[in-house]
Amino acid sequence: MPDDDESASETIATAEPLTEGPRASWWPAVEVIAVVALFFIYAADAPPMVNEAHYLVKAKNFWQPDWCANDLFTASGKAHTTFYFAFGWPTLFVSLEATAWIGRFVGWTLIAIGLYRLTTALIPLQFATLGVAVAWIAAIEYGNLAGEWVIGGIEAKVPAYGFVLAALAELVYRRWNRVWILLGIASAFHVLSGGWSVVAAAIAWLFCERLRAREDRKAFFTPALFLGGAIALIGVLPALWLTMDGGAVDSVRVARIYTFYRLPHHLLPSNFQFHWYVRHAVLLIAAITLAWITRRPIHAETRDHEGWNRFRAFAIGAILIAVFGLFLGGLKAYAPDLAAKLLRYYWFRLSDAVVALWFALLLLRCVALRRESKAIWISGVAGLAVCLVLVGISSFERMRLAVPPSASNATLGWDVNASPAKQQQVFEDWLKVCDWVRLATDRDEVFLTPRHQQSFKWYAERAEVVNWKDVPQDSKSLDQWYTRFREIYPERLSTIRVTIHYQSLLDYRKKYGVNYIIVDRRITGQHMPLVRVYPLAEHENKTYAVYELPYAMP
Incomplete structure (x- = not known):
């Protein structure tokens, strides 16, 4: 990882988003609304989406304990209490369908705002956020390894990713205190999505701050870090309590049920199909290639270069988490009980989302390099066009089916x-x-x-x-x-x-x-x-x- 340039870091720490030309005060709202509209076109299926029937019935029972009170799942322990509290209250007044739509628009707006902040911090191009959103959606759907998605129905990870994106924007600006607080909020909504992001951010700090001169180094252990951890406990403690509240239940048996029987398609590397590895490898290679060809700062400036370094370090952190998960997958043949316990934690979730996001941002960076290299610009435009076609195909197929995803035969x-x-x-x-x-x-x-x-x-x-x-x-x-x-x-x-x-x-x-x-x-x-x-x-x-x-x- 290259060293940060000290003077550049001071500039980017206080810089405004890198955009070309003047903007009216309402322009960011226009761009955010455009991104939310894209999410609507792509994921405006009739409720319930695949996980909405899972999350929102639980949220309804959270606010109305007598509703389906004798159902094993609905009345069982509540892991995502922050989500149920924040998004479940509309069930007191409106239907589950209306609650889903309210939740979707709130969640999509959080993601759109976070994505706008991150994109404008890195790419000097108006409406780049819309292009990044298109490429990100396509890259996740067609390049994931373990079935992750971000844009869809409302569930706990959706607002969590909104705060993760906001934290990444602050990471680009080297505002570490804000990073830890925002990631704490993300962890309160979804322990794993937010928690793995904290680990990746810590790896990014190690790469980008540890080798700096002591007088210029941003401290790791700060009050903001502990404040973020305290906020995260709102989500961590209920989840931790559920894993401990088993009484006489065999924890190994439960872990094997969860990892090997119910969710191996997300958790167990040996259960992943071969072409999943191929498509994810293609996406990762494409991202690395784009990072190499765009390694020089845009317009020969340096102020954006440090931000890209920090985001790249975060992406490397997410990839390292996934690589460690792959090694853990090999334990099944030698220590299956230990493997079952450790693989429960979705080691591939963050890398599925972040590698796709890294690719999407780099693709739009190529588009922004029109004045520097026509060849790179053409490759960026071509890649973006392919992503747009893929998103269009997916959207058309879902509209054509005309049944909620949770009811589709697939x-x-x-x-x-x-x-x-x-x-x-x-x-x-x-x-x-x-x-x-x-x-x-x-x-x-x-x-x-x-x-x-x-x-x-x-x-x-x-x-x-x-x-x-x-x-x-x-x-x-x-x-x-x-x-x-x-x-x-x-x-x-x-x-x-x-x-x-x-x-x-x-x-x-x-x-x-x-x-x-x-x-x-x-x-x-x-x-x-x-x-x-x-x-x-x-x-x-x-x-x-x-x-x-x-x-x-x-």
């Missing part, structure tokens, strides 16, 4: 090649059966639900025995979730359907207080040896049916 892993028209019909039938449940059953009823769904509580507002998506965070509930899932969706049925073994259904009624089972008739067939309560006419719902569980004979 997400649910069932009949993934079904046409949009067929998926829309199935979704309409899903809404019908959920409406019937909400209107025709008591609020405290518990249901057995189809394996390939994740939005029953969102639409029906009733508890369910177990749901694949809704995995609890506390050790005791997670262990119960695993036991229930293996029992309700047995391996002998390929875990794709609820067993209808008569004695098992009697046991479920006694054990879980469940009176009804909802079935996907595409899987179970049109008729079952149980009393059907919905639909009473076949044409009312061709996809889903509700049956009453049998009673034990006196």
Whole structure:
């Protein structure tokens, strides 16, 4: 890492954003609004998004504890209390759908403001933020390693990333005190997204400050660092408590369930598909190449050079975290229990987001170099055009499908090649059966639900025995979730359907207080040896049916 230039660092520490030409006071608002509009075009799917049905039902229960109170997931320990507190209160007044839209616009605006601050600190080009946003979206979607995303529905990591971006802008300006406080707020919203950012920022400090002369070095241990840590405890303590509140639950068993059974596609390197490594390597190589060809300061100045060095150091920190995670992945063959415990912490989450962001910023830096190098400018414009096409394709495909992402067959892993028209019909039938449940059953009823769904509580507002998506965070509930899932969706049925073994259904009624089972008739067939309560006419719902569980004979 090259040494910082002392005089340059003094300039950038107080400099205004690097932009060409005068700007009206309202111009930043225009640029932020344009970025939010881009996010809307890309991610304006009908709620719930993939994780919204997971986060917002939990947030609703946080503010209304009697809502789905007998659901294992909803009533389990609350890991993201800051998010639930800040974004869940609208559920007291409006629907979950309206809450999702409110949360999306707040979260997107936080990200847009942070991205504007960071971009204008590095790139002297009007509306560069919009180009960075396009490239960032494309790079994450088509270049991630472990399935990370940033622009989508509202969940805890979205506001966290907004504050991470704001912290990165301050890092560029060498305002370390503000960095630690903003990252503390990010950690309060999402412990891992914010916490890994703190580690990467500490690595950046080591690269960029440790080798400076003592009299010019910015201190690491400052009151602001401890203040940021204190703020982070708002999010850290609830999450830590959930991992410790397992009682007699075997912590190794719980870690293996979480890492190896439920979330290996995010956590376990050996579970990643080969082409994921290829696409991420291509993105990383592209970012490194762009960093090399743009290594000279823009317009032969030095004041932006130090900021780029600091951001690059942060990106290297994120990459080093991911590399260490890859090494931990190799432990599974030798120490699987230790690997399960350590790999729970999403080692690849930050690098997925930051490598893509580094690439996006460098791509726009190439566009800003028009006067210095036509070849570099052309490469930047071409790269940006490719990213725009990729984002356009993704947006069109989601609009064409016309069902919420949480209801798409690709997400649910069932009949993934079904046409949009067929998926829309199935979704309409899903809404019908959920409406019937909400209107025709008591609020405290518990249901057995189809394996390939994740939005029953969102639409029906009733508890369910177990749901694949809704995995609890506390050790005791997670262990119960695993036991229930293996029992309700047995391996002998390929875990794709609820067993209808008569004695098992009697046991479920006694054990879980469940009176009804909802079935996907595409899987179970049109008729079952149980009393059907919905639909009473076949044409009312061709996809889903509700049956009453049998009673034990006196």
